[in-house]
Structure formats: structure tokens, C-alpha cells
Amino acid sequence: MRLSRAYIPTLKEVPNDAVVASHILMLRAAMIRPVGAGIYSVLPLGYRVMKKVTEIIREEMDAIGGQEFHLPALNPKEIWEETGRVEAFGDILFQIKNRDYVLAPTHEEIMTYHARRTVQSYKDMPQIWYQIQTKFRNEPRPKSGVLRGRQFLMKDSYSFDSSPEGLDASYELHDKAYRRIFERCGLKFFIVGASSGAMGGSGSEEFMVASEAGEDTVAHCEKCGYAANVEVAASNVTTLPRYEEEKACYDISTPGVKSIDELCEFLKINETECAKSRVYITEKGPVLVLMQGNDEVNETKLEKAVGVAVRPGHPDELKEITGADAGSIGPVGFKGRIIADNLLLDRNMLFSGANKNDYHTGGIDLKRDVNDIEYADLRIVESGESCTKCGAPLGVFKAIELGHIFKLGTKYSESMKALFLDEHGAEKPIIMGSYGIGVERVMACYIEQNHDENGIIWNKLLAPYQIHLIGLNMKKPHLAEAALKLYDQMKRLGFDVLFDDREDAQAGFKFKDADLLGMPVQIIVGEKKLAVGQVEVKIRKTGERMDAELVNLDKEFLNKLLEKADE
RNA sequence: CGGAACGUAGCGCAGCCCGGUAGCGCACUACCUUGGGGUGGUAGGGGUCGCGGGUUCAAAUCCCGCCGUUCCGACCA
Numbered sequence A: 001m002r003l004s005r006a007y008i009p010t011l012k013e014v015p016n017d018a019v020v021a022s023h024i025l026m027l028r029a030a031m032i033r034p035v036g037a038g039i040y041s042v043l044p045l046g047y048r049v050m051k052k053v054t055e056i057i058r059e060e061m062d063a064i065g066g067q068e069f070h071l072p073a074l075n076p077k078e079i080w081e082e083t084g085r086v087e088a089f090g091d092i093l094f095q096i097k098n099r100d101y102v103l104a105p106t107h108e109e110i111m112t113y114h115a116r117r118t119v120q121s122y123k124d125m126p127q128i129w130y131q132i133q134t135k136f137r138n139e140p141r142p143k144s145g146v147l148r149g150r151q152f153l154m155k156d157s158y159s160f161d162s163s164p165e166g167l168d169a170s171y172e173l174h175d176k177a178y179r180r181i182f183e184r185c186g187l188k189f190f191i192v193g194a195s196s197g198a199m200g201g202s203g204s205e206e207f208m209v210a211s212e213a214g215e216d217t218v219a220h221c222e223k224c225g226y227a228a229n230v231e232v233a234a235s236n237v238t239t240l241p242r243y244e245e246e247k248a249c250y251d252i253s254t255p256g257v258k259s260i261d262e263l264c265e266f267l268k269i270n271e272t273e274c275a276k277s278r279v280y281i282t283e284k285g286p287v288l289v290l291m292q293g294n295d296e297v298n299e300t301k302l303e304k305a306v307g308v309a310v311r312p313g314h315p316d317e318l319k320e321i322t323g324a325d326a327g328s329i330g331p332v333g334f335k336g337r338i339i340a341d342n343l344l345l346d347r348n349m350l351f352s353g354a355n356k357n358d359y360h361t362g363g364i365d366l367k368r369d370v371n372d373i374e375y376a377d378l379r380i381v382e383s384g385e386s387c388t389k390c391g392a393p394l395g396v397f398k399a400i401e402l403g404h405i406f407k408l409g410t411k412y413s414e415s416m417k418a419l420f421l422d423e424h425g426a427e428k429p430i431i432m433g434s435y436g437i438g439v440e441r442v443m444a445c446y447i448e449q450n451h452d453e454n455g456i457i458w459n460k461l462l463a464p465y466q467i468h469l470i471g472l473n474m475k476k477p478h479l480a481e482a483a484l485k486l487y488d489q490m491k492r493l494g495f496d497v498l499f500d501d502r503e504d505a506q507a508g509f510k511f512k513d514a515d516l517l518g519m520p521v522q523i524i525v526g527e528k529k530l531a532v533g534q535v536e537v538k539i540r541k542t543g544e545r546m547d548a549e550l551v552n553l554d555k556e557f558l559n560k561l562l563e564k565a566d567e
Numbered sequence B: 001c002g003g004a005a006c007g008u009a010g011c012g013c014a015g016c017c018c019g020g021u022a023g024c025g026c027a028c029u030a031c032c033u034u035g036g037g038g039u040g041g042u043a044g045g046g047g048u049c050g051c052g053g054g055u056u057c058a059a060a061u062c063c064c065g066c067c068g069u070u071c072c073g074a075c076c077a
Helices: A021-028 A044-063 A077-082 A085-092 A108-118 A164-184 A260-267 A299-306 A315-322 A411-415 A439-449 A477-492 A507-517 A527-531 A555-566
Strands: A032-036 A039-042 A074-076 A101-103 A127-136 A151-161 A190-192 A204-210 A216-220 A227-229 A250-253 A275-282 A285-292 A337-341 A350-353 A359-364 A374-376 A395-409 A419-421 A427-429 A431-438 A467-471 A497-500 A521-525 A534-539 A545-549
Touching: A021 A032, A021 A439, A039 A044, A044 A127, A044 A151, A044 A164, A044 A439, A074 A077, A077 A085, A077 A101, A077 A108, A108 A127, A108 A151, A108 A411, A108 A431, A127 A164, A151 A164, A151 A439, A164 A204, A164 A395, A164 A431, A190 A227, A204 A216, A204 A439, A260 A359, A275 A299, A275 A315, A275 A350, A285 A299, A285 A315, A299 A337, A299 A374, A395 A411, A395 A439, A411 A431, A431 A439, A467 A477, A467 A507, A477 A497, A477 A521, A477 A527, A497 A507, A521 A527, A521 A555, A527 A534, A534 A555
Parallel strands: A285 A337, A337 A374, A467 A497, A467 A521
Antiparallel strands: A032 A039, A074 A101, A127 A151, A151 A431, A190 A204, A204 A395, A216 A227, A216 A395, A250 A359, A275 A285, A350 A359, A395 A431, A419 A427, A521 A534, A534 A545
8 A cells, every 4th residue: 555545644643532552552543533432433554453353353263163143233122121131231232212223232132032043952053153243332431442432343252052061162162262362463461260250150251451551450470370350359368366465455545547557657556456447338237347457448359248239438427337437447346247357367456446536446356355256358459469379479450351251051042042952852041152352452452562652563463564665755766666666566475565655755754654553564765775776674663674685575585574573 | 420621723732810803833735945763944725712592892711501522430241
């Protein structure tokens, strides 16, 4: 493609509304343009990348026996009512105003609809059906460019099996396919496994990419691969022993002391000697939560431990329940359920609030002074704590969910009556699996992981063009001619070439654009080198430059360059 | 849906507090110049100041309402 004729409107300035790197660069590199909140047009350059990603997905899905469908986005509302998901999705589901249709946010219903009509015997299975199509979700808050949109491209596949073992096999196939897909796309990813998923069901894995732009916070062990959402993640932390010394509880005047930090400073004690109090409200009444020092309460773990939904108490509720404001609340004399983090198990000589303002209590022995105390793991894991599986330090960071595979079971086949006859003639619901990949997220994550201050750095598989040919000073006929000849020659050899043949752009301008667009290899035709039959080659990723003889620019040489650019 | 900010030329912004007929940089058009990391110059084109209402002799500017976009939070099959 000649740049002088291409629609590649790059931006030299950072668009005001973009914050995360991938969003900024996709706009600047003319891959996408916004149309509304969470709605983007994909421009030709972006679409070339999108097609490369979907082609990789297609190849790997076909390799595990997947069969591609093309399904309607417009779904009859009634099949969504069969599964109860009109209600479950709520406002997220786009509904058509002048027909009883919904815009599909996913395709379990449609796929199950087809399965129930035609998959009638165990002999018809296994099946793996997939599609790569646009999904619609009325996100309350679209953000981060293409990472959370109201309309997005998703590969979703569904497996249909007659036995749990069959489902396991289909699931395994997807697991392997997904690993290959993300590896081929050049992403550094990790997997959050079944035990930690909040999805329910009998098994699931989330394929994640570490990124500040992510919406989930995860704990990950580089060494053994353990990964879990921080909502459920555990780490090795040891409970401190009881003190030999025993004291009765005593109140201490602590005027103005609110936080654990202030308390430690005031009393010259260590954080670990403090029991921090947080009051949560549940439908079954208030619960006092005790944490060691400044550990933060993990509300997901708390809800699991108490068995009902919790919310932090309002300031006036705290006062009414405990008689004190936040900062002076403690377990001694607290009337109601008390649950403490495991790190406080049977500890003594602790400091906590006295349930009257400006006073704290010392010498607390949870065993002696607090009746009916319960213990549970309530902490949020922190970076650097050791992995429960292998002991190596855990990293805690934000991450983006790229893909999700999980064993659905019979939820949809039961509600939609997708039944089959087994070997013994018994009627059973089809056992399903559901597997998704966000295509734009793959693109955005790649850019999040592969860019520098100048722009995107594509690898040879995803790059919209493999080679960016720059003709400097195209007003000089002999140079323009040589550049054009090289362009034609490389195209003839089968390479995708973007040729900057603009006459009115300065050298520096072209270099900046080339770095922004990020093709793996740049070939620069300039006067001085051309005079001795050479061009300059630049590897985008490393910035490495070298001279090459024009006559040597054959298929083998160029392929070697592309290999080198990917290292 | 709670909290905050913003909306002025294609993009990035100033002007608003203190009302008086809209400006800067980039981009764009023409010509000259330059030609290996965003050349320099001359001359131009382009804006119902998000929308609606109000106050006023007069509103980008003050007041009210709405819409849109972004950020933080809630939410996230």
C-alpha cells in the first residue's frame, strides 16, 4: 500500500479522552476511531490486525475440530426468556424497541437452540461450534478504549458432549488451543484456574494479561504458575505466638488517635500488636471484623465466611452499634457477631478500640476476653508474600481478562430442553462447555505489552504490514524510481509492504510515522546510500540499523530480517 | 447508578472569574524554500463557542435544564 493513497490518518498529538497506552496508540496509529462511548469504527489499518488475530484463532479452532458458524446478532427475546437471562443480564442486555428482539451479548441460547433441534443422540457428539462475531452489551461504563466497549468482537465456542468425560476432553482441547492462540499472538499471559474462579460451574480458567489497564487484581506466582483473583487468593503468612506475659484489659486515653498508624506511633507499639476493627452490616445484623494491624478486609472472603452479603457500616450506624466512632471500635464488650482474621487466632496482649471515643484497650486476650469469636481467612494478599504452593514470592497486580473457558454443564440444555438419548435409550441433557476470547482485547493487550515512547512495536504475525518502506525525498526522480522498484519487487516476493511515497513529507516526519505505526522492519531509501547501491534497514523493536545491498534484498534476506525483528 | 471534570475549527488548547460580535499551536489549501529524526517563509480557507431556555441594550462568558465525553467508585454473564 502506498501511504500517499492510504487512509491512515495518524495523530501527532495525544487525544484528550484516551488514558491507557493501547487506547492512545490505537487512536494515534489510525487503527480505530470513536463513534460513541464504547463504540469504535475499526479503520483499515486496525482491521488488518483484527483479521490476522481472527485468522490465528480460526486456525487453532479448526485444528481442534471446531466448526465455524455465522449467527444472527438479533435474537428472539423468547429464547432468552427460556434461560432466564433477560432478567440475569438486566440492563446489560440491549433490547430492540420495535420488535421483541434482543442484541445478543453472547450466544449460548442460539447455539443451544440449534443443538436441541438436531443433536439427538450420543452418536451426534462431541461437537465444537464457534463463531467470531460482534457482541453487544450495554456496559454501564465503557472504558479504556477497546478494552471495555458496548460492541466488540468475540470468538465464542460451545462444546456439546454426552458425558462428563467428553466435556473434560472438549475443555482440554480448548485449553490447549487457547494457549497456542495467545502464544502465536505474542502475548505474555497467565492462567487463573478453576478453584479461584467466581463463575461457579465445575471448572473454569481465565486467560489473563498483566496490565495497569486491567480491571481485575490478581496474585500470581511466577515460579509455579499459581494465579488467583485477589478476592480469593491465599498466601503463606504465619500467625504470631501468644505472649508469655498476661495482663488484664486496661483502657488507655488516646485523644485524637484514629488510625492504626497513629495508634502505633502514640503507644510506640508494632502494627502486628493491633487488632483493627471494621463493622459490616448484614441482613442478619452487624458483624465486627478484626484484622491484624493494617491488613485490609477482603469483602469477598468475608461474605463467604459469614454466609450473607455484607456492606461497610455508615458512620452513624457505627456509633449506634458500638457507642464509638470508627477509630475507637474494638471487640471487648461488643455485642454481636465477631469474626477475626486467622492471623489473630488465639492471640493475646493486643491493642484495639475501647468502644468509647478517644480510648483504646490494651492487654486484650481474644481467647479470654471475647466470647464466641470466629476465625477465618479474611486478608487481601499482598505482593511479596509467599506462594502457598511453592513458597516463592507472589506478585499482586492488575490484569486484563483475554479469554475464559469453562464447563457449563447442563444449565442451558436443561432450561432449553436440549436433550439426547444415551446408549441405554435414556433421555439426558447435553453437557456443554463455553469458551470466549475478546478479539479487540487481544489487540489492545498486545499493544499494552509491545510499545515504547514512539509507538507500537508489531511482531511479524500481527503487523498490519510486515515491511515499512520509506522513500526519502521522493521529489528526486532517481530515488523515487528506485524506491518504487523495490516496493514492487518486495510485493512480488509476497511481502506486505507499506510504502511511504509521500512527496511532501520530510524525512523526520516519515520516521516518526513509521515508528508510531510500528511495522517490524523499516527499509529506508535515501540518496547517499542509494548512490552506492545500498538502503538502510531498521529493526523497529531494537532500533538497530544496518546497511544492506539493494541486490541482496531477496526473499531469504527479508525473511531473515523479519525473524530477527521478532526476537 | 453515586462522586468529579470537561464540551470553543479536524486534533491539542487559551478566552469565561471581571458580559461588548472568537484566538493560539498543529493539521488543511496555494506558492516558494528545505530534504536522514516533526524544515523555514508568505498568503489563505475553516467555528450555529454541545443543545434548549432565561437574565441583559448586549452572552462563549452569568443563571436553569438537558445531552455528550472522560476519570474515580459501584457493576462486570
